Amino acid sequence: MTDLERHEYDVIVIGAGGAGLRAAIEAREQGLRTAVICKSLFGKAHTVMAEGGIAASMGNANAKDNWQTHFRDTMRGGKFLNNPRMAELHAKEAPMRVWELETYGALFDRTPDGKISQRNFGGHEYPRLAHVGDRTGLELIRTLQQKIVSLQQDDHRETGDYESRLRVFAELTVTDILKGDDGAVSGAFGYWRETGGFVLFSAPAVILATGGIGKSFKVTSNSWEYTGDGHALALRAGASLINMEFIQFHPTGMVWPPSVKGILVTESVRGDGGVLRNSEDKRFMFDYVPDVFRGQYADTEEEADRWYKDPENNKRPPELLPRDEVARAINSEVKEGRGSPHGGVFLDVSTRLPAEEITRRLPSMHHQFKELADVDITAEPMEVGPTCHYVMGGVEVDADTAATSVPGLYAAGEVAGGMHGSNRLGGNSLSDLLVFGRRAGVGAAEYIAALGDSRPAIRDVDIDRSTETALAPFRDASENPYTLHSELQQKMNDLVGIIRREEEVREALEMLDGLDERAESVGVEGNRPFNPGWHLALDLRNMLAVCRCVALAALERTESRGGHTREDFPGMDPQWRGVNLICTLDDTGTVQLKRQPVPEIRQDLLELFERTELSKYLTEPELSRLDAGSAESAQGSEQS
């Protein structure tokens, strides 16, 4: 290979969003020579789009908040299918990770006593989201980006070279993770988007921080980057994906005009007082409070409205139920003919807050609707409907170290699975990125220290194979990658979308067989420099692999829970609560699905909940074990 550029690092971080940058900062601070790779320019990753805030129980707005409460809310939101250890670490460490950002230069909105202000969000018992207006993701990414620059300035002072220990490779796409003879990670292979030239990275540790999969769906809040690359890279490297059936459809995406359909309308609109109404002007969410949440949400509009001023003595408005509930409710209203003119429902703040307040608290929403839809949200309601937003499923990792089952391979952020169970609470992603991004950096450092000098070597056959696969689309063939992509998006939306049925999911699997076959004859025009058709052709194989996992898992799980709703199995089944669905690739490259038990929730964590609440989620045997355990620990404390 004459045109192969080679680099050597201790650790390679794939992804420059919140998770990747936090991992890179940690790795560099642990003394590792670190490379960060991303498909876009530095500072443009998806994290930049996050709006509402970052969840951490700092207790600035309500002193009663603590990690236990945050843990409880996270488990409830995920319908108890979360990896409990991840949810615990996340709740405990999020405050420190947010405070750290201030030392990097972040400027959050403040409380009157000068602390970080915290806002209400769906599913969070107390105001918990640190925020900067409605552009929190921008603040997060810029802060981490500037911290990276600051570390590079330190290195420059010391070595005369900004990039001696930490380098960002922007607009470079990784297409394969490579392994040595013993099956441990040896590096990664990719191409520069600008030139099309191939690049080989040798490194004993790779951290995947590639984000989500939303670009496989037609209506989505996600950008072109979200083609599930990290999920597919992990699968092909031999790691497993967990619970890919759980996909979050955010209840409020724009529905009009068509070209912006799917763009997110932040949940802060509801957190700050916005309400949902149908075409009959009814606040319909009161009709959709499910049993497990009865008692925690207001029954009347009067009580709900009082809550904003006096949350101690009133229950929360049902507009702030977890996202899966709100999205399904909107879906039903539209289906039953009570939707808005363009097929959504109305979200209104204009009658709820003074105009100045709206432009101060929700500046980018105001801007977005004004510029893209000619709607002034201070004067009229918005039209909104569900949009594919986030994937709860992802690469299976060890909670403490973010390690996958492949030695040297780590995953953090949206690409990792387990933390959010069947449904993620708003604000819990940004905190997840920081907590587990940092842990992945530490995990990789420990692994490399233990490895000593015996680093796995890259095999020439792998380089040849990666090169060949990457060049394959430059063949004389007839399938257009754009056509295949739009068919995939439409079908996934229709068949494995917010509401699922057995026959439809089966149809989706057949459709995927067909697309897999046609993908073999995708041909692209032009040359290698900055060729979007070629890029899409390569992303397509990742999307197809990931969509198959989603469909297989959606077919297998015969219940409805969080981000997986089966019309033919509408109830939540305690038997299924204990089951994770795991996808791997077999030797022939075919996806295999198996069931695996969810890690047990430790007794002390279970005891954070009332028994009556647990009885809504756990099976009888689980409950009797809990009771036996409680009796034992009560006895234990009597004796000591």
Add this chain to the structure above:
Amino acid sequence: MSYDAKFKVWRGDADGGTLEDYTVEVNEGEVVLDIIHRLQATQTPDLAVRWNCKAGKCGSCSAEINGKPRLLCMTRMSTFTEEQTITVTPLRTFPVMRDLVTDVSFNYQKAREVQAFSPPADLQPGEYRMQQVDVERSQEFRKCIECFLCQDVCHVVRDHEDNKPAFAGPRFLMRVAELDMHPLDTADRRPAAREEHGLGMCNITKCCTEVCPEHIKITDNALIPLKERVVDRHYDPVVWLGNKIRRRGA
């Protein structure tokens, strides 16, 4: 509702290129980026363009539309008449890579040259206290999405390639101002603003402010106050020290 629009799009690379003519369908509510995507999908699959969020949040899709620096995703087709020919060209101030994609590495170099946030050494995470009124000024500048449209339009570098080494451009002069106004930053940023970042070369034409998609008042709120403080310091360094101490104590 839909009609066929006439487009001229610059195609080429570092060695040169031309404006190519296209006729392409436009539907209600679309933005220029939608049209570029339709060209990719139906007529010219290798047309190079940068974009990410398609919602004006990431600052990737900067280009020039009829000669004006704009975000492709925030320029609605309804701002043009159906007869109008729409010309899309890459940012002029930066070297072309391919089609609408330019090499913006100049901006990343300049970002690196601005000394990072320097917090007080004794302050631990969790101990930071700042008032909303004191953070608001810097927060305005942190709305910046780094689209580099202001960098593209500023005549100091747009018309004078040779000024590039000595001039950070509005975006990064604003970054200096942002840190200078940060209630807890301890560094004196004024000497560098003049001597390293070329603050003096800005003659407050406000073209940068006019193109900023985030409507940040770059000139009035960042550059002019920074210039004033630099002059202040020139005569009286004690004023600066006094300012910083007062702000921290508040």
